[in-house]
Amino acid sequence: MSAWISQFFASYSNIIDLCLLNSLVGYGLFLALSANMFSLATGGFMALGAYCSVYCTMELGFPFAPAVFAGALLAALGAAAIGAPVLRLRGDYFMLATFAFTEVIRVIALNWDSVTGGAIGIFSIPRHTETWHLALAVAVVIYVAYTLRRSYFGRAIAAVKQDDVVAQSMGVNVFMHRLSLFIASGFICGAAGALAAHLNYFIGPGDFGLVRSVDALTYPILGGVNALAGPLIGAIFTTLLPEALRFSNQLREILMGALVVAIVLYLPGGAMSVFKLRWFGVRAGETKLAAATEQAQS
Amino acid sequence: MIGVQLEVWKIAKRFQGIVAVDSISFVAAARQVTGLIGPNGSGKTTTMNMITGLYPADAGRITLDGVPLTGSPPHQVAARGVARTFQNIRLLADQSVLANVTLGTHLGHRRSILAVLARLPGVAREEREAEGRCRSLLDELRIGHLAEVLAGNLSYGDRRRVEIARALATRPRLLLLDEPAAGMNHSEKEQLADLIRQIKASGITVLLIEHDIDLVSKVTDHIVCLNFGREIAEGTPAEIRNSPAVIEAYLGRDEAA
Numbered sequence: 001m002s003a004w005i006s007q008f009f010a011s012y013s014n015i016i017d018l019c020l021l022n023s024l025v026g027y028g029l030f031l032a033l034s035a036n037m038f039s040l041a042t043g044g045f046m047a048l049g050a051y052c053s054v055y056c057t058m059e060l061g062f063p064f065a066p067a068v069f070a071g072a073l074l075a076a077l078g079a080a081a082i083g084a085p086v087l088r089l090r091g092d093y094f095m096l097a098t099f100a101f102t103e104v105i106r107v108i109a110l111n112w113d114s115v116t117g118g119a120i121g122i123f124s125i126p127r128h129t130e131t132w133h134l135a136l137a138v139a140v141v142i143y144v145a146y147t148l149r150r151s152y153f154g155r156a157i158a159a160v161k162q163d164d165v166v167a168q169s170m171g172v173n174v175f176m177h178r179l180s181l182f183i184a185s186g187f188i189c190g191a192a193g194a195l196a197a198h199l200n201y202f203i204g205p206g207d208f209g210l211v212r213s214v215d216a217l218t219y220p221i222l223g224g225v226n227a228l229a230g231p232l233i234g235a236i237f238t239t240l241l242p243e244a245l246r247f248s249n250q251l252r253e254i255l256m257g258a259l260v261v262a263i264v265l266y267l268p269g270g271a272m273s274v275f276k277l278r279w280f281g282v283r284a285g286e287t288k289l290a291a292a293t294e295q296a297q298s
Numbered sequence: 299m300i301g302v303q304l305e306v307w308k309i310a311k312r313f314q315g316i317v318a319v320d321s322i323s324f325v326a327a328a329r330q331v332t333g334l335i336g337p338n339g340s341g342k343t344t345t346m347n348m349i350t351g352l353y354p355a356d357a358g359r360i361t362l363d364g365v366p367l368t369g370s371p372p373h374q375v376a377a378r379g380v381a382r383t384f385q386n387i388r389l390l391a392d393q394s395v396l397a398n399v400t401l402g403t404h405l406g407h408r409r410s411i412l413a414v415l416a417r418l419p420g421v422a423r424e425e426r427e428a429e430g431r432c433r434s435l436l437d438e439l440r441i442g443h444l445a446e447v448l449a450g451n452l453s454y455g456d457r458r459r460v461e462i463a464r465a466l467a468t469r470p471r472l473l474l475l476d477e478p479a480a481g482m483n484h485s486e487k488e489q490l491a492d493l494i495r496q497i498k499a500s501g502i503t504v505l506l507i508e509h510d511i512d513l514v515s516k517v518t519d520h521i522v523c524l525n526f527g528r529e530i531a532e533g534t535p536a537e538i539r540n541s542p543a544v545i546e547a548y549l550g551r552d553e554a555a
Contacts, residue, residue, distance in 0.1 A: 144415060151414040151421070152407040152428075159390060159401050166388045169350060170468060171376035171405035180411075 013131060019239045020134035021196055026219030026231030027141040028188035033217075033225045035178045036161050038091075041082065041098035042189050042216040044105035045075040047208035049190030050197035051109060051116050054125055057198070064128040068194040075190020076183050078105075083182045087175060102213050109205040121204025122197075129199040137195065138232070141188055146228055157181065189216070222263050224270025233272060301329035301503035302363045302379060302471040304349070309358030310527075311344050318344040320527035321358070326472070326520075328363075331494060331504040333514040335538075336524035337547055342507045343385060345524070346474055349505075350382055351375040362472065377405055379471030383461040383478060385507075391450030395441065395460050396432060398449050402467025403428040435463050439493065455486040462493065472503045479510045491517050511548070515539060523547065 009016070025042060032039045053071030056062035062070070078101075086097040109116045116122065148154045156177055159167035164174045197203045215238070223234025241259065245252040263270070304326040311319040319341040326332035334342050348355045351372040360367045362378055370378070381402070389398050406428060409421045436442045439459050444452065449460060458478055465473055475494070479487050487510070494517045498504055508514045514521060515535040523531040523538055525547040531538055538544055 147415055147417065148411070151411075151425070152404055153411055153414060155397065155401050156404055158393065162390050162392075163388050165352065165372075166384075166390070166401075168352070168372035169376055169382055170401050170464070171373050173373045 009131075015239065015243060017129070017131055017134055017199060019236045020131065020138050021192060021199065022215075022219060022235035022239050023138050023232045024134065024141060024192040024195070025189055025216045026223070026235040027138070027145060028185045028192065029216050030145065030220040030225065030231045031181050031188070032185040033220055034161060035157050035181050037087075037178060037182060037185075038095050038217065039098045039182070039185065040095055040210065040213040040217070041079070041101045041186070043208040043210065043212040044098075044102035045078060045186045045189035046193030046196065046212060047102075047105045047109055047205070048075040048078050049193030050203050050208065051122075052190075053194035054122055054197050054203060055115060057126060057128070058122070064198065068191055068198075071194035071197075072187045072191035075193065076187035078190075079183045079186025080179070083179045087178050087182060099210065099213070102208070102210060106205050106209050109208070116205070119205065121202060121207075123202055125197055125201050125203065127198060127201060129195045134195060134199075137191060142228065142232070144184075149228065153177075218260060220270070222260065222270055224272030226269060227272035230270050230272045234270065300379075300469075300471050300501045303328040304332075304472055304503065304505065305359075305361045305364075306345070306349065307359040307361075309345070309348055309355045309360060311341075311348060311353060311356050317527050319348070322524065322527070322529050323358075324522040324529065324532065326503055326505045328503050329498070329501050330519040331498050331506055331517055333518035333521040333535075334505060334507045334524065335509070335511060335514055335521060335544075336530075338509075339526075340524040340547075341527040342524060343476060344527075346382065346476055346505075346507055349375075349474065350380060376468065379469070380474065381465035381468040381470035381472070382474040383458070383465050383476055385476040385480065387454075387457045387461055389449040389457055389460055389464075391448065393449060394446050395436065395449055395452070396429070396445040398460055399432040399436060399463045399467050400428055402464040403432065405468060432463070432467055435466055438496075439463050454481055455483075455489075458482070458490070459493075462497075466497070470502055472505065473497060474505045474507070476507045477509060478506070479508060479513050487513055511539070 025046070028045075029039065029042060049071035052074040053067040056067035056070050057064060082097070082101050086094060086101075089097055110119055112118070156167060156172040159170065159172060160174050160177055168174055193208065219234040219238055220231040221234070222238060223232065224230030241256055242252055245255055306325070307323050308321045309319060310321055322341065322345055324332070334345065336342050344353065347353045349360055349367070351367075351370050351374065355368055358368070362380070367375060367378065390401070407424055409418065409424055414421050433442065433445060436445055439462065441456055441459050441463070444456060449457065452460065462475070462478065479490055482490060491513060494504060494506065506514060506518060518535060521533065521535055521538040522529055523541070523544050530543040530547060531541040533541070
C-alpha cells in the first residue's frame with residue numbers, strides 16, 4: 001500500500017504541486033471576491049512575490065522562508081499602495097485598474113534587466129519549494145478563511161458584499177474592510193508567486209500576465225465563491241482537466257472553454273452549489289414561488 | 299438615560315440643480331418620539347440620509363447633544379449611536395434572521411482580528427453574548443421563533459420587525475425609522491405603534507419618518523411637517539392636524555379640490 005502511495009506521488013507530484021499552488025492563488029482571489037472585488041491584479045502580485053523572493057535567495061543569500069515572506073510582504077505593500085485609490089472604483093473600472101497594475105508590473109519586469117533578467121527572465125532558481133510547503137500554505141489560508149467567515153469580520157464582509165449601504169449603517173467601515181481583504185489577497189498571491197518561482201527553476205515576465213490573472217479568477221468562480229471549498233475544487237478541476245484531455249490537443253482548449261461556459265451558465269453559484277441544489281432543492285423552489293406570488297401581489 | 303438630542307440646523311441638499319432639501323431645521327428632543335411627515339418628494343428621506351451621513355449636506359449643521367455630526371461618514375455616525383431602518387427594506391435575503399440582526403452588534407465587538415484568528419477565549423464569549431442579546435431582542439419583538447428562517451422568506455411585516463431588531467442590536471441612542479408602516483395592514487400598524495412606544499420607554503430617542511398621519515399622531519410627542527424641501531409646520535400632533543398649511547399640503551387647496 002505504502003509503495004503504491006509513494007509511486008503515485010512520484011508520478012504525479014508535479015500535478016499535485018500545481019493543484020496546490022493554484023488552490024493557494026484561488027484562495028487569494030476568494031478573499032477579494034468575498035467583498036465583490038473582481039481583481040485582475042493577481043499576475044502583478046505574483047510577479048512581485050516571485051521576483052522579490054528570487055532576488056532575496058539568489059542575490060542576498062536569504063534562507064527560503066524569509067525570502068517567501070519578503071515576497072509576500074512586498075506584494076501586500078503593492079496591494080496597499082494601489083488599494084487606496086483603486087478601491088474607490090466600482091465594477092468594470094476596478095477590474096481595468098487592477099489589470100493596468102498587472103501590466104505595469106509586467107512591463108517593469110520586462111525592462112529592469114539588472115534585477116529581473118528582462119525578457120529572458122531568471123534561470124536556474126534553486127528548487128526550494130516542497131509539496132508540504134504548498135499544502136501547509138493552503139491549509140493555513142483555509143483556516144484563516146474559515147475562522148474569519150464565522151466571526152464578526154466575516155459577517156461585516158458578507159454585508160459589504162450584498163449591500164454596502166446596510167453595512168455602513170451598522171457601523172462597518174466598508175473601505176477599511178475591503179482594503180484589508182485586498183491586502184490579504186495580495187499577500188497570499190505574493191506568497192504563491194514566491195513558491196511558484198522556487199518550484200519551476202525559471203521565471204519570466206510572461207508568467208505573470210493577464211492570462212495568469214484571469215485563470216486565477218476562474219478557480220473560485222468555477223468552484224463557487226460562497227463555499228469555503230470552492231477555490232480548492234475549482235483549482236483542482238481546472239488543473240486536472242487539461243491533463244485528462246491530453247488525448248486530443250485540438251479538442252483540449254475547446255472542451256475546456258465549453259466547460260467553463262457551461263458551468264457559468266448552468267451553475268452560476270459555482271460547482272459547489274450542486275450540493276446546495278440537492279439538499280435544498282425543494283426549499284429553493286418554494287422560495288422562488290413565494291417571491292413570484294409576492295411580486296404578483298404588489 | 300441613553301437617548302441623545304438631535305439638532306438639525308438649516309440643512310440643504312441639491313441633486314444637480316434640483317433642490318431636494320431647501321432649508322430644514324428641527325430638534326428631536328432626547329428620549330422623545332419626533333415625527334417627520336410630508337407628502338412624497340418633500341425631502342424626508344433625503345433629510346434622513348444627510349443625518350446618517352450617506353449624503354453630505356450642502357449646507358447647514360447637524361449635532362447630537364451639541365457635538366457636530368455633519369461631515370462624518372456613515373460608519374462613524376453609526377458609532378455615535380445613530381441607527382436606522384430603510385424605507386425599501388434592506389435585509390440580507392439569503393441569510394437567517396439571526397445573522398441579519400447579529401450584524402447590528404458589529405460595533406460591540408472589541409476583539410481584534412488577530413484574537414479571532416488565534417481563537418482566544420474572549421472571542422467566543424463575545425460571540426455568545428452578541429447572539430444571546432440578539433435572540434432576546436427577537437423575543438421582545440415577538441419574532442424569536444423566526445431566528446433561523448432566511449430573511450428573504452419572511453412576510454412583509456416580519457421583515458420590518460427584523461430591520462428594527464437589527465437597528466436596536468446596535469444599542470442606539472437615536473433611532474431613525476424610515477416609513478416603517480409602509481405596506482402594513484391595520485393590525486400590523488397597531489403592533490408597530492406599541493413597539494415604538496416600547497422603544498421610547500427604553501429611553502431611546504426616535505425620529506419617525508412616516509406618511510401615515512394617523513400612526514404619527516398616535517405615537518409622537520412632536521411633529522415636523524415638510525413640503526417641497528421646506529418645513530411648513532411644527533407642533534404637537536393636535537396642532538399639526540389642524541394646521542391649514544399641513545391640510546393644504548396633504549389635500550390641496552380649496553380651489554384645486
